Amino acid sequence: MAKTITADDIRQSVADNDVRFLRLAFTDINGTLKAVEVPNSQLEKVLSNDIRFDGSSIDGFVRLEESDMVLYPDFSTWAVLPWTDRQGGKIGRLICSVHTTDGKPFSGDPRNNLKRVVDQMRTMGFSDFDIGFEAEFHLLKLDERGNWTTQVPDHASYFDMTSNDESASCRRDIVETLESIGFEVEAAHHEVGDGQQEIDFRFDDALTTADRVQTFKMVVREVAKKHNLFATFMAKPLQGQAGNGMHTNMSLFKDGKNAFYDKNNKFHLSNTALYFLNGILTHARAITAVGNPTVNSYKRLIPGFEAPVYISWASKNRSPMVRIPSAEEINTRLEMRSADPTANPYLLLAACLAAGLDGIKKAEMPMAPITSNVFEMSEEKREELGIKPLPATLHSAIKAFKADKLIQDALGEHLAHSFISSKELEWSQYTQTVSDWERNKYMGY
Incomplete structure (x- = not known):
């Protein structure tokens, strides 16, 4: 089973490993791995489910008029990737489920569907x-x-x-x-x-x-x-x-x-x-x-x-x-x-x-x-x-x-x-x- 990782564990790992960017990954309907990448200054927003993106450009997601989506990271998927950015800083990765702006799991997210x-x-x-x-x-x-x-x-x-x-x-x-x-x-x-x-x-x-x-x-x-x-x-x-x-x-x-x-x-x-x-x-x-x-x-x-x-x-x-x-x-x-x-x-x-x-x-x-x-x-x-x-x-x-x-x-x-x-x-x-x-x-x- 997935190990238990807390928000504090992630904060500590970011500090210990000089993590400069956070990659928030999710999957579209075709199985293609997508990601929103943010600097570590946005860590608290990441941990509180406050990173939004435009879902209208993702295959199988939503129409333009209902495009706002929110990423809910699964803390158990936290990993410090074994490669660095050009300045030598590490990249942290979290796999996310996609939610609507009212907090409900988005039915067009394959990961949410498997959980269902x-x-x-x-x-x-x-x-x-x-x-x-x-x-x-x-x-x-x-x-x-x-x-x-x-x-x-x-x-x-x-x-x-x-x-x-x-x-x-x-x-x-x-x-x-x-x-x-x-x-x-x-x-x-x-x-x-x-x-x-x-x-x-x-x-x-x-x-x-x-x-x-x-x-x-x-x-x-x-x-x-x-x-x-x-x-x-x-x-x-x-x-x-x-x-x-x-x-x-x-x-x-x-x-x-x-x-x-x-x-x-x-x-x-x-x-x-x-x-x-x-x-x-x-x-x-x-x-x-x-x-x-x-x-x-x-x-x-x-x-x-x-x-x-x-x-x-x-x-x-x-x-x-x-x-x-x-x-x-x-x-x-x-x-x-x-x-x-x-x-x-x-x-x-x-x-x-x-x-x-x-x-x-x-x-x-x-x-x-x-x-x-x-x-x-x-x-x-x-x-x-x-x-x-x-x-x-x-x-x-x-x-x-x-x-x-x-x-x-x-x-x-x-x-x-x-x-x-x-x-x-x-x-x-x-x-x-x-x-x-x-x-x-x-x-x-």
């Missing part, structure tokens, strides 16, 4: 929704002008032991930087693709973990710059290579115990876990819109690169959408393998939690687990087993989202409307774009 769904979970008797994210990313070389390229700094593969290449050095620097601001890094390694990396940090409650993955992305990008590299969390940055996933490990806790664990059941999964799993599978197509929110996301969700394509689950088999890792009691969990790191973590977890809770309420068992490779099955066999495909395009995923009232309610009316509008615009822009592939293919017609 977590509160619904608590009314059902559960204490925590624990999450472990595995967010993959690529490191790419910069050109002489400092722009990204598609050239990779290494050609290593999964778990390759490299010690002196640019990627390995950058990865170690990222780990040390994360640990300096309180992360407990559990593993760091090279992934399957050229230049592809994974760094895993310890699981925690949903809100804390969503906050951390936003901080994680920021740190990865900043450290990569210092190594003259560009870090991208794009789902499929390189054609013919493995894409970046964000495997989402989920478990519910009740009375201090993992509610997903039952030593007497198969796979050690409790009925609660199985009902939750059924909720995820039932609403999988709509969840995909939230977990895979870009046009590019669907170039990762194709056969041949380990990313799931079909709605199914298994224990050791890695081809289905949800896997049950072998684990002891506290780590018993569901691993949803479909989402990618372009997802807004607050929206993704709200959608998954709402779907799982709905499954618990309905108390229905999921389909049978899959014991063979889904990709190698015939279409007739998949149909016989009730295995349906995930959406193949953003357009199809948004249609599924619009047809699923529960997942829309998981985002709330404001966010759901903004999400649909944003993604439909993105799809429209994509369909009007003429690519180099099309020119090369059709110019001679």
Whole structure:
């Protein structure tokens, strides 16, 4: 759980660390980390929820005529960032929730929305929704002008032991930087693709973990710059290579115990876990819109690169959408393998939690687990087993989202409307774009 930090603790830290600027961070509907930065002379206004900003310019927030927003910092997220301004002063960071001028939580803030769904979970008797994210990313070389390229700094593969290449050095620097601001890094390694990396940090409650993955992305990008590299969390940055996933490990806790664990059941999964799993599978197509929110996301969700394509689950088999890792009691969990790191973590977890809770309420068992490779099955066999495909395009995923009232309610009316509008615009822009592939293919017609 998040540690308790008081206003006095922050005042003392500002003084002890020569913090000259305060960065107040929040997240827009697309998962982009935004920030208002103020000098330390404004510390008391920060601590008393008195920093305002114009929300009309933030994607998915408000119209011009209702633009004033107020930032409410979460003191538990206080961190002194491990880099300085040009004068050598430190920068302090607080993650904020967005409120209206009358003090009410703003319904268009993804962080507020996740807290709302977590509160619904608590009314059902559960204490925590624990999450472990595995967010993959690529490191790419910069050109002489400092722009990204598609050239990779290494050609290593999964778990390759490299010690002196640019990627390995950058990865170690990222780990040390994360640990300096309180992360407990559990593993760091090279992934399957050229230049592809994974760094895993310890699981925690949903809100804390969503906050951390936003901080994680920021740190990865900043450290990569210092190594003259560009870090991208794009789902499929390189054609013919493995894409970046964000495997989402989920478990519910009740009375201090993992509610997903039952030593007497198969796979050690409790009925609660199985009902939750059924909720995820039932609403999988709509969840995909939230977990895979870009046009590019669907170039990762194709056969041949380990990313799931079909709605199914298994224990050791890695081809289905949800896997049950072998684990002891506290780590018993569901691993949803479909989402990618372009997802807004607050929206993704709200959608998954709402779907799982709905499954618990309905108390229905999921389909049978899959014991063979889904990709190698015939279409007739998949149909016989009730295995349906995930959406193949953003357009199809948004249609599924619009047809699923529960997942829309998981985002709330404001966010759901903004999400649909944003993604439909993105799809429209994509369909009007003429690519180099099309020119090369059709110019001679």
